[in-house]
Structure formats: structure tokens, C-alpha cells
Amino acid sequence: MPSWSNTPKGTMAAAVLTNPGQADPSDCFTYVTDYPKPSLPSEDWVLIRVRAAGLNRAELRARNVEHVSPLEFGMFIDEFHTDAPKVMGEEYVGEVEEAGSSSGFKKGEVVCGWAYGGGKPYDGAYAEYTIAHKKRCWRLPDTAREIPWEVLGAVPMGLWTAYGAIFSAGETKPGSTVLVHGGTSSVGIWAILVAKDKGCTVIATTRQASKVKRLKDAGADHVILEEDIQKSLDEVYRIAPKGVNTVVEIVGINHLKKVSMPALAVHGTCVLMGVLDKGWALPEFDSTYIPITRKLTTYTTMEEDYEPSTRVLAETMEKIRSGVYKPEVFLDKAFHLKDIGKAHQYMEDNKAVGKIVVTV
Template sequence: MVRSWDNTPNGTMRAITLTSPRATPPTACFTYRTDYPKPSLPNPHFCLVRIYAIGLNRAELRARNAEPVSPVEFGIFKEEFQDECPQVLGEEFVGEVVEAGSNTEFKLGDRVAGWAYGGGKAYDGSYAEFTICHQRRLWKLGEAAKDVPWAVLGAIPMGLWTAYGALFLAAETKPRDVVFVHGATSSVGLWAILVAKDQGCYVIATTRQESKVKKLKDAGADWVVLDSELQNPQMIQQIAATEVQTVLELVGLEALENISMPVTKAGGTVVKCGILGKVWKMSLSAGLVTAKRKLTTFTTLDEDYDYASRVLQDAVKKVKSGKYNKENFLDSTYNLEDVGLAHQRMEDCAACGKVVLLVQ
């Protein structure tokens, strides 16, 4: 079967390949190569991008273990679904266009961000020096990006868009609403605090670790609650009394019944878009969702391309101006060849914000 991304390699590049799925520790899973085939444009709708920074996502921990994927994770390529995992993981990146397809609106030198769902499952992902990307998966970062370091740019795209889309598209959150972010030390959680405060919302954030409370407050959270306190019904009632309009559930399905729904006001919305707890499926009681509360989901699959572009470029401008401080959303950086150590930091839940790989 010929697929839309099939291409003839042109030269070689540096890349990280998944050679031993499920091995422990994570460093044993990967091999650093300097002779990996460099892709070429498969058709006029793609661009070739020189990658400079890669934001890591928890979906890549699952991809590292070669766990089954769903056709929906292929996004625009779902009609070309394949079971096999690509050799190169990585689902988002920032870099410069080095070759633009004739049917795209990109040009040589454009600073761009791209994402390719669940570790680049359709074809090789972003743990590499170069990648191909379809025009509908690629966004210009705007003029302000020229003044923002690659490491900082790498910590923005998917975390920002997932948080913004969950709050303001899926949940239709309004300025001055009360927002509850469960699992706020993730990249999405920290971006949720930043964009919600930017819209004048009151934000309640949670963390399992007392050492991370200050980071959440520095990002703008008005009230930080430890997850251990959420086991107390009185705390749930106290949070609910604040009239929470929107809950962003990032811990997972297991928290819906005992935490997310109980703290949500009548007419409010719970948006489930995170699996920090690694529970991928469960049975929900029939009475969990009532007509008074809405349960929905949001992923990067849901993007409106032009809307996402505006949100992304606006965020880059605010990073450049200092309105969004990099210390609020960038956790740490690693060189490409140290991807195993970066995965270990995520696996240990040591990160507070985005972990970024640099391709120097």
C-alpha cells in the first residue's frame, strides 16, 4: 500500500530510534544515530523542517512501550491507519522550514511549530534533526518567535493549545469564571493557569507534591490544594462552594466521580483531556453525569487550524513581552541524545511544566 507520507530518503541525519520497546530504564529503549535516513517531501502538501527543539508528551511514554494505538490518533491520516510503530517517536517540534511544498503557504526560513499525534505514529516523529510535516499540522510562529530561544518555543505548542482549547472552546469558559485544574503541574496544567488568569479567571490548582505549590502560585494560581486534601469530603465541599464553572481534569478517568464532578457547579463543565494517572479506561456509574453538568473531552485533534494559529502566535508574543514567564511553563532541557533521561524525569513525575529536547 502506498501511503500519502511515503518518500525517498535524501541524505542522512541525526535521530533517536526506538530499538528496545518496554526496556528498563528508559535509556535502554533508545539508540542515538547519526546516519538515519533524512526524509524528502512526499507530495506538495508537506514541508521539510529542520528541528531545533522538541516538547515531550506523556503519550510518548506509552509509545515507548509500543502499546496499541487507535485510528483516531492518526488525525488527518486515519484512513491510512497502520498498527506498526515508527522507529522515531516524538509528536511535536519547533524549527525552521528548509523546503516547502508548492501547495503550502510556507517559505524557506519560516519559524514553525508542528505536531503529529501520539508520537508520530503515522510516520517518523520529531526525535530527529529533520522531519516532514503536512501543512495542516504546521503553524507559523510569527515574527516575535525570532526573539524567543528555541528551548522556550519548544515548551509552548501542544501544552498551550490543549489548555486553551479545553477551557475556551470545549468548556466555553468566560472571563472571571472559577476554573479548577486537577493535575496542574503538567505542561497543560501550567498553561491552563496562565491562559485562564490572562482571561481574568479565578484559578484553583492541585498537585500531589508540596514542593510544587510555589511553582503553581508563581504561575498565577489563586488557591493551591494538595491532592491528599482532596480525600477529605469537607475540602471537596469547600471547593464546590466557590462555584466552579470549569474543571480541567488532567489526572484521569479515576478522578471524575470523586473529585471533578462533585466540585463542579450546576451548569458547569468538566473537560477530561489528561491521563497523568495512567488509567486508560474504566466503567463510570450511570449517575455520574447529570443534566446539570457537562462532561466533554478536548485533544489536539479538535483544532480549528486558523484559530490555533492565532492562539499560538499570540502566546509567543506574550512570552517575548514577559507576560508569560518561561519559568512558569518550561521545566528542563536535555540534548537529543539524552532522551532516555528526559523520559525518566517524566516517568518519575519530577517535572513541573514541559520537558524539552534540544537538537543543536
């Protein structure tokens, strides 16, 4: 019996994945108001009234019946399976509706978390309610109530993935030079924001000229329009003659040899944590991909340390309230859950700079 099994109680609204793999994303989903409402699997879990859910590329892959990595299951890796749940959506913000006695939460608290809905173990956040294990749910400060739900929905996963990649996996020091390869993604925008907040010099890349200004508005010191790989690398070295201290590789593993590793300074680190190009593996790999005195590491959200992430989330809420982080920079567009297909199409068309959110 899976650890998340529960007996539904009542019904709720949800966007159900009824026809995966259809060419039009709207044909993949059916919005219903009588989907089974989950209950607590055990006293370690909480039931969340979802207010907003952030979209992630993993959900596009799940909708299209594409590759799912066991690592995406995080703490539930032993329950790995390749099929998508009926209700996707792997991150949320909302309020605790019911808290297990050993969860450490209480009814009414504002929380966020990773619901593992993009091809993950159980039903996710494209619904009025979802469940979360206490280790996958984060309490937000009371002041978060002053921030609109759609803005809060654009924060959790992108923020912590970027912060963890740069400062945990990358061990980046304040004042370093950081290359964000894939800057217009939600993680890319947050990488720019958190790196600049620590006094780093940020170089960001994009393949679309129309998005250059948005990256500069986010705080990137330099934006490279990536039309030719070698010219882009030459531009990196024009800006940072000795190379950069940290590369945040969001585009994919196929760019390690051509871009990420060559761009590093001596003792620099490349953090591989994205597959925007859907490349999960290289046909061949040898140690020459990693130059002498450079490092390659990976980062996934299953590696977060609970206490630092709680602190960073709280600090970020205050920075949003005070105007340090402006919503128009990291939130691209909000849709209603009824229009989840349109939201998926918008993401699939690569129109966004930052996060796409659905409100519930």
C-alpha cells in the same frame, strides 16, 4: 500506500527507538548520525529543520509499548496502527527547510506543529528533520526568532491543548472559576496561565507538596495538595461554595465520579483530556456519573480550528517576549537529543513542573 510515504534523501542525526520496553529509558534509544532524512510525500507537505521537541506522556507509552488510541492519529486516523515509529517525538519547533508548492509555506519560516511521533503514523521530531502536512504545521511570527528554541519548544502542544480545552470545549467565560486537576503537567501549567490571562480564578491540584509553590508561581489562586479525595473535594467547596464553572480533567477518566463531576457548579462543564494515570476506560459507566445540569465533554488536539490556534500561538509569542508568560514557569528543563533517555526518565519520575524539552 500511506499518505506520508516518501523516498528518503540524505541522512540526519536522530534518536532511534531500537529497543522499546527496556527498564532504563536510555537503553531504548540509539543516537545515530546516519538515519535516513525524509523528503516531501506530496506538495501539501513541508520538511522541517527541527530545533527543539517537547516531550509528551504519549511518548512514554509508545516507548514502553503501551496503549495507543486511534484518536492520537488525528487527521491520519484511517492509517491507525499500534506500533511506534522508529523516531518518536510528536511536537516540534523549527524552520521550514523545504515547502511543497501547495503547502502555503516557504523556506526559512519559523514554525511549530504536531508531528505525530508518540506511537503515531510516521517518524517524528526526535531528529534533525521531520515532515508535516500543511494542516498540522503552524507559522509563528518573525518575532519568535527572539525567543530561545528551548523556550519555544515548551509552548505549542501544551498551550493549545489547554486553551482549546478551556475556551473551546469548555466554553469558559472570562472571570469564571476553573479547577485544573493535574496542575503540574505541561498542559496543567498552560491551563493556569491562559485561564488567569482571561481573568479566571484558578484552583490547581498536585499530589506533591514540593510542587505547590511552583503552581502558585504560575498564577494559581489556590493550590490543593491532593492527599485524600474527599478532603480535596471539601477544599474545592470551601473555596467555591457553589462549585466551579469548569474542570480541566488531566489526571484521567477514573476521577470523573469522585472529583471532576462533583466539583462542578450548576451548568458547569468538565473537559476530559488527560490520562496521566493511564486509565483509558471505566469498567462501567452510567448517566449518574453526570449530575443534572452539568456537562461532560472531551478535547483532543485533532479538534483544533486552524485559524484560532494560529492567532493564539502568535499572541502567546508576544506575551512571552513581553514577560507576561515567564519561561521559568512553563519550561522545566531542557536536554540535548543525545540524552533523550535521561529526559524520558526525568518525566517518568514525575520530577517536572511544566514542559521537558530536547534541543536538536
